[in-house]
Amino acid sequence: MSGRKVVRGGGINTIEVNAAREIHMRTVRARIPTSAAADKTSQRDFKTPASPLKTPARHVCNNPNNPPCSHCGTMIVPSPSASLPLEDFPSMTINDWTISTKKRPILNSQELEHWEKHELRGLTLPEMIFGNSFVRIENTRYGWTLQFNALDALKLVNLADSGIRVSYSKKWMDSKQKKQSQKSSSPSEFEMDDSSLQIAHHYDWTYTTRYKGTERCQNEKYRLKRDDTQSLPLDKLARPDHILFYDDMILFEDELADNGISILNVKIRVMNERLLLLSRFFLRVDNVLARVMDTRVCVEFDENKVMREFKEMEGDYKSLLARHRLSHSHDPKAALRDANWVAQNLPQIRREFETLIFD
Structure with a gap:
């Protein structure tokens, strides 16, 4: 036993090194380009399918920021670009028509002061105004535009008392009158007369506006004309057509001192x-x-036809709430915060329809 020489180590290490070298050589060989013959064989075996013919899109996306459509038919959903101030001005052209929108933040203090002094004198402004945002539809051939913006909408707010009072206003006035009658007959400098108990607003504090858009044209011949006998092509509008462009924006909003909501928004x-x-x-x-x-x-x-429909709906709050309770049991007031549900369940009190066809 003592004459035999035992060699330890080296064997396992040698095997590991050789295996690593083989893996490295396989990797190197895999990176070497194949011969021309092999390329021909691979091209014969794997044929590239022919791409289907595409019909050129008729629209042109004019917005370089979001996203570049390049006639691919992809829906354009505007969003602010990554810059300050946040701003986006997406636009799309189809035939003679150009559709554009612009989103900006709410008015700053300097802009609000300018509006109060020069643009909307006599009107206390809503809490939030997106005064530099708009949606515009333009016929470039005939110089006709229809634009929706906050300033023109607020110009239609009545500068007179609307007569609408919050729910607790009557209780407040009754309480004040009761306290007044309980006072002693001796005069007091703090005594109120009946006129001081009247609530008066010098403008419509609900900001109700019957705004239908701002129409401008170069030729008076091309203006929307009233024709209540016509209606919107609901069958065509209900088709599942591919949407090329979509936008949704708020123009102004006010929570009426936590007594409800007054909001104007536009979707296209x-x-x-x-x-x-x-x-x-x-x-x-x-x-x-x-x-x-x-x-x-x-x-x-294709018809160069514009149709505009205006509908006015109004109803009592309690009647609307009772209508919801007939079909729902959970949180009935939640439905009254849904403008779509409210519009579907209010009685219509006015409808106007206008059309315009360009020659």
Whole structure:
């Protein structure tokens, strides 16, 4: 036993090194380009399928920021670019029609002061105004535009008392009158007369506006004309057409001192053959009333036809709440915060329809 020489170590280490070298050589060989013959064989065996023929899109996306469509038919959903101030100006052209939108933040203090002193004198402004945002539909051939913006909408707010009172106003006045009658007959410098108990507003504090858009044209011949016998092509608008362009924005909003909501927003969607715009003013005065003003604009691109429908709906708050309770048991007031549900369940009190066809 003592004459035998035992060699330890080296064996396992040698095997590991050789295995690593083989793996490295395989990796190197795999990176060496194959011969021309092998390339021909691979091309014969694997044929690239022919791409289907595509019909050129009729629209042109004019927005370089989001996203570059390049006639691919991809829906354009505007969003602010990564810059300050946040701003986006997406636009799309189909035939003679150009559709554009612009989103900006709410007005700053300097802009609000300018509006109060020069643009909307006598009106206390809503809490939030997106005064530099707009939606515009333009016929470039005839110089006709229809634009939706906050300033023109607020110019239609009545500068007189609307007569609408919050739900607790009567209780407040009754309480004040009761305290007044309980006072001693001796005069007091703090004594109030009946006129001091009257609540008066020198403007419509609900900001109700029957705004249908701002129409401008180079030729008076091309203006929307009233024709209540016509209606929107609901069958065409209900088709599942691919949406090329979509936007949704708020123009102004006010919570009426926590007594409800007053909001004006605009939505637009553009398809290959037509567009549909909805401008909706939604008012809810808690425990008093609900009111909806809907303006829908439809443009048929091939016919060069513009249609505008205006609907006014209004109803008592308690009646609307009772209608919801007939079919729902959970949180009935949640439905009254849904403008779509309210619009579907309010009685219509006015409808106007206008059309315009370009030669």
